[in-house]
């Protein structure tokens with residue numbers, strides 16, 4: 129157990145890096161953000177200037193024994209190339225989602241973590257939203273009865289310019305796929321967290337609105353080991369872009385997470401959300417709806433952008449101190465990648481995939 133501040137570095141200084149920088153700086157009692165690296169030195173210099181840290185070559189970061197924690201914000205298909213040497217150098221590592229773009233690459237990260245004995249976390253920040261915590265509480269209370277069905281939708285929208293802005297986006301090699309592995313994976317992780325391991329997948333994918341080699345719409349029917357049947361849809365072609373939605377339907381009730389808020393909780397015989405007098409009838413309570421993308425709220429509390437990253441990085445700090453796995457560990461990251469890849473394989477082979 130260590131109580132001194134962890135010294136951290138960020139590798140990959142693009143779009144998501146400032147979110148990591150702000151989150152790590154907000155953990156100043158526990159973490160000291162000291163350095164950043166990028167294969168494009170100007171990008172590292174810009175992040176270093178913006179946050180008062182030092183831009184350094186990655187080899188220096190790896191060789192510096194005073195750096196304890198590396199935050200990997202490179203393109204998805206380079207998470208193992210960057211993360212494995214950091215783990216083997218004895219550092220704790222957090223990689224952005226998805227963990228990697230193949231199960232084999234995820235396994236390289238897991239093997240390095242086992243060798244080093246340090247900690248590995250995979251960003252899935254929506255696990256730390258207030259709404260997701262509420263959903264978990266409802267599930268854990270047993271109020272839904274047996275969860276027999278789940279419905280997971282990510283009807284998002286990305287422009288062609290989004291894909292054109294960085295050469296790795298929308299490629300099988302470095303993005304690992306399209307709407308499902310990049311955008312949908314957040315909700316796939318929540319689905320796995322709620323329903324447990326999946327046992328079979330029937331998937332379909334299509335490219336309908338972008339000039340990319342990967343899918344911009346994906347759907348799947350999934351059977352879970354516990355018996356839950358789920359449907360899944362993720363897209364970047366669906367205008368104007370609506371909040372991601374996860375609905376869990378049980379024998380005694382249902383809960384719906386939309387964006388990062390619980391927007392509906394309906395439980396037989398009790399009103400969980402509003403504490404109203406109960407009857408034998410099914411009580412329905414609806415919360416606020418919110419579009420994170422448009423910043424609209426009408427009552428229910430949304431988690432501000434960046435706050436969930438801060439909470440997840442704090443969980444990693446506690447995991448290091450308590451020498452326990454972080455909430456979203458390498459196994460969870462690999463499970464999400466495995467489910468996504470089963471959808472792709474099923475779509476390609478036109479057959480059901482057994483996991």
Ligand SMILES: NC(=O)c1ccc[n+]([C@@H]2O[C@H](COP(=O)([O-])OP(=O)(O)OC[C@H]3O[C@@H](n4cnc5c(N)ncnc54)[C@H](O)[C@@H]3O)[C@@H](O)[C@H]2O)c1
Pocket residue numbers: 139140141142143144145165166167168171186201202203204205206210224225226251253294310
């Ligand atoms: N959690 C979220 O909500 C969220 C949001 C956006 C992106 N992401 C994830 O973050 C990762 C990065 O996405 P982005 O949009 O910031 O990408 P980006 O293209 O904007 O930035 C990636 C950066 O990595 C650098 N880089 C490439 N190879 C490198 C290497 N070998 N060593 C060091 N630097 C290298 C690039 O020069 C670039 O500056 C992806 O895995 C993506 O899925 C997560």
